[in-house]
Amino acid sequence: MKKKIILFDTTLRDGEQSLKSNLNTQEKIEIALSLEEMGIDIIEVGFPMSSPNDYQTAKKISYIIKNSKLCGLARCKEKDIDLVYKSLKKSNNFRIHIFLATSPIHITTKLKTTLNKVIEKISFMIKYARKYTDDIEFSCEDGSRTPINDLCLVVKTAIDAGATTINIPDTVGYTFPQEYYNIISSLKKKVDNIDKCIISVHTHNDLGMAVGNAITAINAGARQIEGTINGIGERAGNCALEEVIMALYTRKKSMHFFTNINYQKIYHTSKIVSNICNIPLAIHKAIVGSNAFSHSSGIHQDGIIKNKKTYEILNPQDIGLNKTKINLTSKSGRAAVKYHMKLMGYKKNTYDINQLYNKFIKLADKKGQIFNYDLEALAFNSKIENSTEYYSLIYFNIQSNSNLSIATIKLKCGKLTKLEAATGLGPIDAIYKTIIKITNYNIKFIQYVLTTKNNTEESIGQVNIKMKYKKKIFHGIGLSKDIIKASVISIINCLNNIWRSDQVQKNIMKINKF
Incomplete structure (x- = not known):
């Protein structure tokens, strides 16, 4: 009993x-x-x-x-x-x-x-x-x-x-x-x-x-x-x-x-x-840490995809989490790549897994973690590996008082150069509104995380952001001693990921016509 x-x-x-x-x-x-x-x-x-x-x-x-x-x-x-x-x-x-x-x-x-x-x-x-x-x-x-x-x-x-x-x-x-x-x-x-x-x-x-x-x-x-x-x-x-x-x-x-x-x-x-x-959870904290149900090793990922019980003794749904995370890194194997392509709705006959995997490994070695929109670009845009950034920063200026901030940003957008300014409730809000003016993207901030490296007078600020665009989540990262500049860089990094995703979707539409 x-x-x-x-x-x-x-x-x-x-x-x-x-x-x-x-x-x-x-x-x-x-x-x-x-x-x-x-x-x-x-x-x-x-x-x-x-x-x-x-x-x-x-x-x-x-x-x-x-x-x-x-x-x-x-x-x-x-x-x-x-x-x-x-x-x-x-x-x-x-x-x-x-x-x-x-x-x-x-x-x-x-x-x-x-x-x-x-x-x-x-x-x-x-x-x-x-x-x-x-x-x-x-x-x-x-x-x-x-x-x-x-x-x-x-x-x-x-x-x-x-x-x-x-x-x-x-x-x-x-x-x-x-x-x-x-x-x-x-x-x-x-x-x-x-x-x-x-x-x-x-x-x-x-x-x-x-x-x-x-x-x-x-x-x-x-x-x-x-x-x-x-x-x-x-x-x-x-x-x-x-x-x-x-x-x-x-x-x-x-x-x-x-x-x-x-x-x-x-x-x-x-x-x-x-x-x-205000006590963040350690990523490896048992049960509730962000890595508790995440898998990066190719061997583990292959096992999890075949049967979750191979490497998970707990079901994430039991504690109120949606699902297991299969991370895409240079340690991942073909099984993880195919798994993510399937999640996005792509059938095996729509891409070459060997070519995709070879491109994936090269990009993962350079970038670290790979996201679904990266995979799409690798699979359906042959220029992705060597492509230059569509958006690049030329100039920015932030002026703030106790209530408002004004951001002025000049970006290179492909072959064009665009300059815009906007007012916001704080520098990040002003940057965000200026970026929307320049790109006309209907984007929404999901997450903004600022961390510091070294904790000294020479500390480098790292800004990680998540943005939602067309029901997809895009990531951006920026590094600088100036946290405002790090914020601008992370947003531009995210914009380039969004732009590439749009180009991929256009390519897919062309392929489907034939």
């Missing part, structure tokens, strides 16, 4: 501690609603005693969230506990989460007290909190570095006092999986009242063990996992809940556990947290 794993999200509390600036109330509400929609069991909305904003935000969230249980953090102090209750009392279902350090280093150097006094305080504060709710979680801060006999004594005391969930945190991310397994299994064996509570774990990623420790703890008997979306949190971060969720889902035949998660909301929630917290 499968057993349920309770998912406790602390993105709004532990996750926020890692941010350069605090989230405002509306941002926290948006994240909380997304967590609820995803099916998270318990949402830790904050530490009400830490600031008036935390208190007010928790209070507002308590009126909005209906399905997930809400939780607030409190030290072993009456005022902290009172404030958690006041902030969450309007909620249909809430928990008070109390913590106190239990390891020797914390007790002697931070608390400057003794284990016996710590135990007395734990018992008193849990009983105090019970007047507000029966749902009390107690966390043994730095529990993984607490001697096992001391930990057993603390846990037994907390359960006797009325705690219904006992959390054993690896607060500093020090513990290895086998050590964590031994801690949880020892508690199960040695604490005689352990069956009266749910064992929880809160793992940090200082040594990269957070998810591994959480999975190991489940196998040892833990039934609640605490973590954050995308693994954000103090120092190296927390256990990434999306990774635990998909590990349990993917290995469900060997791990007999389940969660109440709406899997198809995982990617959406991940992006919301990333955008609101």
Whole structure:
């Protein structure tokens, strides 16, 4: 029989501690609603005693969230506990989460007290909190570095006092999986009242063990996992809940556990947290990174095209993504080229795969990543490899004040030279409008990304853009010490890709006539 794993999200509390600036109330509400929609069991909305904003935000969230249980953090102090209750009392279902350090280093150097006094305080504060709710979680801060006999004594005391969930945190991310397994299994064996509570774990990623420790703890008997979306949190971060969720889902035949998660909301929630917290996802981040379902090796691509299970253990649709990405690079084989041509609707008899592949490899070695419009040009325009750029920059000037910018741009357009100017809300908008005047292209900005190389006074700005034209997405890249110039170059680069695509379509129409 499968057993349920309770998912406790602390993105709004532990996750926020890692941010350069605090989230405002509306941002926290948006994240909380997304967590609820995803099916998270318990949402830790904050530490009400830490600031008036935390208190007010928790209070507002308590009126909005209906399905997930809400939780607030409190030290072993009456005022902290009172404030958690006041902030969450309007909620249909809430928990008070109390913590106190239990390891020797914390007790002697931070608390400057003794284990016996710590135990007395734990018992008193849990009983105090019970007047507000029966749902009390107690966390043994730095529990993984607490001697096992001391930990057993603390846990037994907390359960006797009325705690219904006992959390054993690896607060500093020090513990290895086998050590964590031994801690949880020892508690199960040695604490005689352990069956009266749910064992929880809160793992940090200082040594990269957070998810591994959480999975190991489940196998040892833990039934609640605490973590954050995308693994954000103090120092190296927390256990990434999306990774635990998909590990349990993917290995469900060997791990007999389940969660109440709406899997198809995982990617959406991940992006919301990333955008609101202004923490970009690493491209190789497990489950939700942009490369998680991307394939560049020709051998891998051939396998994926024949059967996705050859190189993908997860289905991207399960987490709310549309499809697998088959990247076109110099590492790609003929199978990937044919796959992309088929996606664009071209039959095998409309092009020569050997000639196309040879051209493709030469261009990929020069350019790096190849896009579908490049493939079309290679297949149907014999001049593409040696063609000069149709659009090239002759001159540009930007003048800006506090409200508006004016861009003046002179381009060489084939054999012609064109000069235009336009006003916009900022330099990029002005450049964009001027370019439309010159080219008459009905283009739309989809994405503008600025990055810097070297991070010194001599830094080079790199601008990557995406534009939509005739239902296709085109890419452009520009490099310069002047980011405005880099922006102009990237747009012109994109324009040349659009122009070549138009020429290809004209060639295809001529071919079809004959």
